[in-house]
Amino acid sequence: MKQLATYLNDHLAGAMAALELLEKLMKMQEGNPLEKFFRELHTEISGDRDVLKKLIHRFTSESKVRQAMTWLMEKFGRIKIKASGEDGLGLLEALEVLELGITGKQLLWRALSASLGESPLLRGIDLGQLEEQAIRQQERVETLRLETARETFLRSGK
Numbered sequence: 001m002k003q004l005a006t007y008l009n010d011h012l013a014g015a016m017a018a019l020e021l022l023e024k025l026m027k028m029q030e031g032n033p034l035e036k037f038f039r040e041l042h043t044e045i046s047g048d049r050d051v052l053k054k055l056i057h058r059f060t061s062e063s064k065v066r067q068a069m070t071w072l073m074e075k076f077g078r079i080k081i082k083a084s085g086e087d088g089l090g091l092l093e094a095l096e097v098l099e100l101g102i103t104g105k106q107l108l109w110r111a112l113s114a115s116l117g118e119s120p121l122l123r124g125i126d127l128g129q130l131e132e133q134a135i136r137q138q139e140r141v142e143t144l145r146l147e148t149a150r151e152t153f154l155r156s157g158k
Contacts, residue, residue: 005060011108012056015049018101025094037144041098044137048105051125055112058121088152095145099138106134 022042029035109131114124 001059007054007108007111008056008059011094011105012049014054014082014101015045015052018098019049021097022143023093025091028091034144041137041141045102048130048133051130054105054130055121055125073075080086088148088155092145092148092152095141095148097144102134102141104136106131109134 019042023040023047026035026042029038109127112122113127113131117127131153
């Protein structure tokens with residue numbers, strides 16, 4: 001159970017970092033169409049975080065150390081985004097970080113399903129639906145990431 005606790009807490013830390021990044025992106029895009037995109041993604045990832053918290057409480061407890069490390073990593077990420085600018089490259093890199101995190105979350109749901117799918121501790125949690133939602137999130141972020149890359153690199157080439 002210790003390894004499962006570590007695994008779940010690592011993913012919870014990632015969800016917390018993603019939510020903070022999305023809050024920053026919502027502020028940066030305030031009044032623009034992307035604000036709605038980031039707000040919707042924030043709502044979905046908040047729901048995923050709540051499922052993770054429920055699982056952690058069923059199997060173990062939250063790690064305060066991991067939460068502190070997440071906070072520090074997120075602060076470092078904010079500095080990098082600011083240094084890269086609020087548009088263009090900074091946005092592209094933020095989208096890549098989000099996409100990597102969402103892909104990791106998809107793999108989390110799949111791993112739990114493969115290893116603990118029949119556990120009564122998973123009662124009421126539809127891991128297949130959660131994995132499908134992560135795939136849809138990843139596809140939406142990837143579409144925006146590619147659009148941002150085209151705009152950023154074409155604009156910088158002029």
